[in-house]
Amino acid sequence: MKEVIHTPVPYIEEEEYHINMGPQHPSTHGVLRLVVTLQGEIVKKLKPHCGYIHRGIEKMCEKDTYPQIIHLTDRMDYLSAHINNHAVCLLVENALQVEVPERVKYIRTIIDELTRIQSHQLWWACYGMDLGGLTCFFYGLRDREKILDIFEQSFGSRLLHSYYAPGGLMMDIHPDFQKNVKAFIKYFRKKIKDYDRILTGNVIMQERTRGIGILTRDNAISYAVTGPSGRASGFSCDVRKHYPYACYDKVDFKEILYTEGDTLHRYFARMEEMRESMKIIEQLIDNIPAGDYSAKMKAVLKLPAGEYYQRVETARGELGVYCISDGNKTPFRMKFRSPNFSNLGVLDSISRDTKIADLVAIGASLDFVIPDIDR
Amino acid sequence: MNSFFKYFTDIYSGVKSLLTGMSVTGKYFFSPGQIVTEQYPENRKKLLMQERFKGEVIMPHDQNNQHRCTGCGICETNCPNGSIEVISNRIDSGDGKKVRIIDKHIYHLSMCTFCGLCIKTCPSDALAWGQQFEHAVFDRAKLTKTLNKPGSSILKGIE
Numbered sequence: 001m002k003e004v005i006h007t008p009v010p011y012i013e014e015e016e017y018h019i020n021m022g023p024q025h026p027s028t029h030g031v032l033r034l035v036v037t038l039q040g041e042i043v044k045k046l047k048p049h050c051g052y053i054h055r056g057i058e059k060m061c062e063k064d065t066y067p068q069i070i071h072l073t074d075r076m077d078y079l080s081a082h083i084n085n086h087a088v089c090l091l092v093e094n095a096l097q098v099e100v101p102e103r104v105k106y107i108r109t110i111i112d113e114l115t116r117i118q119s120h121q122l123w124w125a126c127y128g129m130d131l132g133g134l135t136c137f138f139y140g141l142r143d144r145e146k147i148l149d150i151f152e153q154s155f156g157s158r159l160l161h162s163y164y165a166p167g168g169l170m171m172d173i174h175p176d177f178q179k180n181v182k183a184f185i186k187y188f189r190k191k192i193k194d195y196d197r198i199l200t201g202n203v204i205m206q207e208r209t210r211g212i213g214i215l216t217r218d219n220a221i222s223y224a225v226t227g228p229s230g231r232a233s234g235f236s237c238d239v240r241k242h243y244p245y246a247c248y249d250k251v252d253f254k255e256i257l258y259t260e261g262d263t264l265h266r267y268f269a270r271m272e273e274m275r276e277s278m279k280i281i282e283q284l285i286d287n288i289p290a291g292d293y294s295a296k297m298k299a300v301l302k303l304p305a306g307e308y309y310q311r312v313e314t315a316r317g318e319l320g321v322y323c324i325s326d327g328n329k330t331p332f333r334m335k336f337r338s339p340n341f342s343n344l345g346v347l348d349s350i351s352r353d354t355k356i357a358d359l360v361a362i363g364a365s366l367d368f369v370i371p372d373i374d375r
Numbered sequence: 376m377n378s379f380f381k382y383f384t385d386i387y388s389g390v391k392s393l394l395t396g397m398s399v400t401g402k403y404f405f406s407p408g409q410i411v412t413e414q415y416p417e418n419r420k421k422l423l424m425q426e427r428f429k430g431e432v433i434m435p436h437d438q439n440n441q442h443r444c445t446g447c448g449i450c451e452t453n454c455p456n457g458s459i460e461v462i463s464n465r466i467d468s469g470d471g472k473k474v475r476i477i478d479k480h481i482y483h484l485s486m487c488t489f490c491g492l493c494i495k496t497c498p499s500d501a502l503a504w505g506q507q508f509e510h511a512v513f514d515r516a517k518l519t520k521t522l523n524k525p526g527s528s529i530l531k532g533i534e
Binding site for chain 1: 396398399411428429455490495
């Protein structure tokens with residue numbers, strides 16, 4: 001028998017040291033702690049520590065009825081709150097085989113795309129700020145305010161709406177909704193040119209991010225990096241395109257794909273997505289059919305016993321909801337496959353041998369929302 | 376020779392991109408009409424919230440101090456985090472039947488997540504959203520509110 005020789009592997013090599021980035025660091029966008037092993041200022045290893053904002057949402061779902069679960073999903077990825085709600089609503093509707101009215105599908109698609117735009121606007125604002133351009137932060141938030149005003153007018157709140165309910169919507173849209181959305185699209189088409197002039201064409205931003213943090217297509221698939229980050233590496237993973245839900249099979253839009261996979265192209269992918277979202281809204285906003293804003297639902301929803309899975313495309317990637325029902329009014333088990341958690345896994349491999357200042361740029365381009373990682 | 380030219384074209388394109396960005400910021404700097412900043416504490420007198428704004432849960436009363444709540448407790452069972460407690464008791468209605476009236480409709484604003492299920496499921500439309508949004512107080516106990524006003528009664532004809 002061959003003798004196995006164990007050679008002790010030191011955790012830190014010679015001339016290396018640890019730095020804790022976070023949990024209270026502005027560029028981690030929340031309470032994420034990255035233990036970075038550095039050699040000089042070169043990142044050698046990176047270990048994310050999660051759990052600082054873990055609230056046990058999956059466990060809380062087990063005591064809540066299906067309509068009550070909706071408001072918990074808001075609080076996972078709060079920047080795409082509507083899309084998270086949509087996932088649970090679709091799961092319940094498909095399990096009960098309820099046909100939702102056409103009007104609901106149209107409104108949901110429009111609101112999902114508005115959510116995507118406002119999420120990307122905030123991402124653009126923070127991306128500029130992380131790279132040292134504070135002006136971007138103000139411009140991004142200024143334009144996001146317009147969408148939040150539309151949201152506030154129709155649903156009463158700005159961040160955590162809980163607007164979708166199984167079977168339809170909580171209430172009908174405001175009478176001015178269509179007019180305001182059209183005015184916003186007109187306004188934002190002008191402003192997105194400013195975005196390009198101030199940051200996209202900026203030589204400092206381009207030189208800092210080109211060729212940094214390259215994520216290859218194979219790596220993107222094996223780490224399941226979805227959303228704009230995965231599509232910037234050439235991984236065609238748009239759920240809206242491949243498994244259409246709501247009205248996405250009726251509209252014409254392009255899946256943004258790049259092959260470079262570096263930080264700059266993740267930036268381009270998100271900028272182009274905002275334009276595609278505006279295109280989708282423009283196709284639907286004039287054709288919202290009249291009708292009920294909700295299907296007739298029972299007072300107590302009981303899913304037939306079995307397993308259900310539903311995926312949607314949030315602003316950051318694919319959100320999967322997996323539910324086991326034992327026939328009661330509460331689920332037996334609820335599992336969320338959150339896009340940010342998978343995207344975080346790739347951070348170690350793509351940031352190796354880059355400078356620690358580039359780590360901030362890479363983190364900004366992956367667009368983390370920490371409550372979605374921890375849930 | 377090639378790298379020599381590239382050196383100067385890089386400088387040129389760099390300066391040009393910076394000036395393009397500066398022209399955007401300069402445009403806003405010299406046009407104060409586009410300022411969107413709200414002067415919040417100063418403008419609170421004329422600050423109007425949207426009619427659907429979710430500030431807090433209220434129970435509307437009419438001019439005779441009458442509300443529409445029957446005390447059925449559907450809002451209490453639908454609330455995901457126990458922020459509503461309905462305390463009701465049964466009284467004689469006069470014709471021999473016992474009717475339920477609310478004693479206290481307690482609302483814990485500190486626990487509310489503003490999901491709107493209580494308002495949506497209420498069968499008699501007794502609850503509504505209030506537009507009050509300045510909820511900061513020094514004492515936590517002040518966030519526990521009794522929604523029915525003292526001496527109020529139920530509107531006639533609500534079952």
